[in-house]
Amino acid sequence: MGKILVESVGEVKEYVDICDYAVGLSRMIGGPILPSERPGHALIEQWNPVGLVGIIMAFNFPVAVYGWNNAIAMICGNVCLWKGAPTTSLISVAVTKIIAKVLEDNKLPGAICSLTCGGADIGTAMAKDEQVNLLSFTGSTQVGKQVTLMVQERSGRSLLELGGNNATIAFEDADLSLVVPLALFAVVGTAGQSKQSVSMFLGAVEEAKKEGGTVVYGGKVMDRPGNYAELTIVTGLAHDASIAHTETFAPILYVFKFKNEEEVFAWNNEVKQGLSSSIFTKDLGRIFRWLGPKGSDCGIVNVNIPTSRAEIGGALGGEKHTGGGRESGSDAWKHYMRRSTCTINYSEDLPLAQGIKFQ
Amino acid sequence: MGKILVESVGEVKEYVDICDYAVGLSRMIGGPILPSERPGHALIEQWNPVGLVGIIMAFNFPVAVYGWNNAIAMICGNVCLWKGAPTTSLISVAVTKIIAKVLEDNKLPGAICSLTCGGADIGTAMAKDEQVNLLSFTGSTQVGKQVTLMVQERSGRSLLELGGNNATIAFEDADLSLVVPLALFAVVGTAGQSKQSVSMFLGAVEEAKKEGGTVVYGGKVMDRPGNYAELTIVTGLAHDASIAHTETFAPILYVFKFKNEEEVFAWNNEVKQGLSSSIFTKDLGRIFRWLGPKGSDCGIVNVNIPTSRAEIGGALGGEKHTGGGRESGSDAWKHYMRRSTCTINYSEDLPLAQGIKFQ
């Protein structure tokens, strides 16, 4: 998919790390035993695998995102059916072969982690199939919504990791010599990939100009083999300019000036997506307000570190149009299991008239 | 709504109990602080209120279900907008007035817990309104699906508690002198309400006969003031008879004979809903298999106790067409909050090249 080598190695490392994490987790997942209000009864929260986890992914993280889903899904006791992006099929095949070998070396059928290659038709079939107990979808907000509506139509479960498009906010007490490279890095870190991206880039630059923006740096496609866009900085747009609210997968940084904290937190939150956001500041009160109920409404809320940073121990995912799902660490495993609240009467007498009664 | 007095008192008691529970919980909710893989960084999982919780409810539990939602939503820091069933408006008004008084006695605006009365049009408006951050809906599977599709259309959040229709299973080692009254109690406990229910009852009896069932007990409307149906027992239906898979809110018990555990667990799970289910047995292995991955796929999985029993300390709700939501205890509070995974760099140097990078 045109990713630089160091990024690609990083993706594989992610997979290894999540496997390490998942092995530990495999001895910890489970619900609490709760005190029962009735003598002679046990109250247990039992978690079981959902069954079959369908995993549909975008091209931009063809290995790591599968790893996050695959490792957690497996230690929860599930089997997986993976559909990678049509443009990264070779990666999907290679990863599946490695997993199959590990499974078979351990006397388990390789088909526990199956692969299907194809386009939107296969994705639709997975979304509509009642046998897919959980559909984990990573991709655009637009397609994600269609997918979840199909799954919801059959009262199924989905886990969505859709687009992100949130702000990096530098306050006056931020160290600009650090903020600037980091903000740029977040922008370019995963951009610069395929031909489609180039046309998306050019369209975005054009649209930004139309909406009143000024290209103060870059703005052109690079004249060399491959598909590389220049790192581009646009100023002068209104905070609610439609192009600035559109995720473009291109190395464009829109720069805005703001008056105060309240205003800029509101700008961050007015974006439909809710994936990741950062502030750069040294102000203690501001940091905690940023983390609090009136702060960022994103799933990733960073401080003095770019929007693109996270760790597998945390739950990864976002709110609002980003879809609400969480992958990787913390209690993300709960997505991959179903819960039963179990009351066991182990006494000899079964009293009639106690407790909640509902139908 | 035609509920007997002792049941009504029970509903109010539920509300009081969940308030006690929620007061304790209010000092416990929150995420973990996780170890960061980067020196000089803190990794925190922060939970914040979602904002406005809309609560739409059915007529059959006009007080307790609101209590479960209202108490947990409030201690999470939210405000509530409640639409009760159109047939139980007086109850909704009375409850709202009590809450408003408590709030105002504590110098808080009563409007924190607001009420709106009305029918499907109001419900639709709430489902479509972006200001309703979480829509908690309790009601039929059919309406629930419409509601969640409307909420999903705007990438909102819903919490669904829809219909249930699962089995009580008595094995040969069960004490029948206990099972029979308990199974009947589960059937009649909350039935016997309004005129509509009577016609639903008569329709179901008719349909059961049409599909090959025999009414071995009851089957008629009672000749006395109010709307009372006889407790009715039907035998001879196929396990997959469509009437047996239809929730009727009527006191009809469908009785089936099964050959073995595997068969009857499958019959329990072939029902579209996944709310509540029970077995009566003394067999240790059977009990744990019932709780396990090949056992009941319901949200409530009981043993030697009717399907209608639960406790507020547990998470209440069901899988599949029941909607997947959880109310009341355990980690149900997470529905009412949004989570941010926060990385704070508190060191002076901001390293460029570590960790997960994603856009």
Place this chain on the structure above:
Amino acid sequence: MGKILVESVGEVKEYVDICDYAVGLSRMIGGPILPSERPGHALIEQWNPVGLVGIIMAFNFPVAVYGWNNAIAMICGNVCLWKGAPTTSLISVAVTKIIAKVLEDNKLPGAICSLTCGGADIGTAMAKDEQVNLLSFTGSTQVGKQVTLMVQERSGRSLLELGGNNATIAFEDADLSLVVPLALFAVVGTAGQSKQSVSMFLGAVEEAKKEGGTVVYGGKVMDRPGNYAELTIVTGLAHDASIAHTETFAPILYVFKFKNEEEVFAWNNEVKQGLSSSIFTKDLGRIFRWLGPKGSDCGIVNVNIPTSRAEIGGALGGEKHTGGGRESGSDAWKHYMRRSTCTINYSEDLPLAQGIKFQ
């Protein structure tokens, strides 16, 4: 015990608050169900009450500290035997009578929470008695050590809340107009009590002078009814002056100048006790270092708030000579229970050769 009214009301409020907290907690305590590595086995962590909790207390918090122990101990299923300070027996009797009434109103024997009045002989008897399953002791470091050695001698359990004597540290970026009153408040908040304290106060002032300190404010007993010492500020002592390391229960503030963060964190930690400590600063990095492995080694670590502040939702207690126990919130309930790790084989075959084997 000579406490001012507002403080006394505060103690009773603490008791009420912890009761509210404990009622909620009573539906939450319990261990996890863990995944078993063996098919057909369940792995459960079960918590049970320890039985009888003995509670021995100091005079300075004659109500609240009992409340923290009593409320949590009871919801864990224990019975309590309380010995208050000999100087506050009337308070102990009054509190016990109130609890007994509540218990009896709920048809439980009042003796569930029993009281014994007396001195060190009774305390010794409780420490040595095998029937006291947990001995919770709040008091001086010196007596606490004797108590725990007696309990340890019979392989019993103790929970210790012993003395504290740690620092309030004001950095150059702290708002001094706030730090000074707060630091003084922490010093005087619970001091000013009985005749013994007065002689302790005078002894401490004398000792401070002997070790090279200068009394720059106060230093005398007040000439009015009751036993009041002047608020006293001493400067010029070495950081390791023995008087500064001695807990005196008197309103004396020892003031030291420090060169840098490293030095002052070390001074805070060189004190034998490890109860509570504070810094006042706006520096983000400093705050997190203060919370971290090289920061304060106390059980209470505050920032911009006096050492005397805590909340019942947190675990209260201290490290080192303070004894290591935790009361009140978080997982402090585990002190009051015993844990069993339970493996249940529910399959029909009992495999011989798996897993850990130990004797």
Place this chain on the structure above:
Amino acid sequence: MGKILVESVGEVKEYVDICDYAVGLSRMIGGPILPSERPGHALIEQWNPVGLVGIIMAFNFPVAVYGWNNAIAMICGNVCLWKGAPTTSLISVAVTKIIAKVLEDNKLPGAICSLTCGGADIGTAMAKDEQVNLLSFTGSTQVGKQVTLMVQERSGRSLLELGGNNATIAFEDADLSLVVPLALFAVVGTAGQSKQSVSMFLGAVEEAKKEGGTVVYGGKVMDRPGNYAELTIVTGLAHDASIAHTETFAPILYVFKFKNEEEVFAWNNEVKQGLSSSIFTKDLGRIFRWLGPKGSDCGIVNVNIPTSRAEIGGALGGEKHTGGGRESGSDAWKHYMRRSTCTINYSEDLPLAQGIKFQ
């Protein structure tokens, strides 16, 4: 130490498993962020390493027990100082060399996990040394008590895993063809080691006879190279015979007849130690009573599985004279860390008169 090969391989496998577990755990440990009752404040439970963990061990599990301590201690951020049993020094040296290599391969000093060889004098020095922040001791109840008193004398922390000596109870509904080999296996699994054990064995057989017991099987030392005692069964002793309450590390099974559940549960609990215990039964009510407040008071409470079985995901250790410590899984990591309850005021104003005040 004379352990059979398969057992030795099992010990090494334990070490590998706990390392896998600990790697996962390393991204999960940490306290909760709790809601603060004060606006503008954050309430955080922070866990930090204790520093230096001293590990003193017995000869019978020369590898696995170190692994449980070492792996968890390290991921908590501690350094370790290990003293193995004097009779298994070569094992200690070999294990330490392997760990040192792994550390150095990862550019960490091998001394993070140091070894000291020696006898009781070294152990005493470690127990008395204030630099040893936590002393983890596995060994006899007698030595363990001396050790913990030494550590307590300096207000230090200890983690004790001392002797066990509890019952395997077979009820009338147990499958005897399974119980008998399993009970024997638990007895012989780790016995049969060094010369001292042989004399302990002979002494125990003699004592059992003196107290009225009959040797119905075995009772002699085997006539072959090495130090092997016959598997021995003794009947006819009183339930409280002193020899039956003495841990002998020898393959002797004392068999008792009991009248009913209440009696035999009491016999299990009258033993001073509280490590591990089992029942064999199919009775649901009995199983839950065995797990409950009136059941076994041991740290390991098994059902239909020998006393010697546990899994690393659970917390391993015992109550009463066994010492109360917990190693390996669940929340055993908390032993290896110190906790601070932190309140951070991040607002600009510092209110004076709220909350708990204590000194």
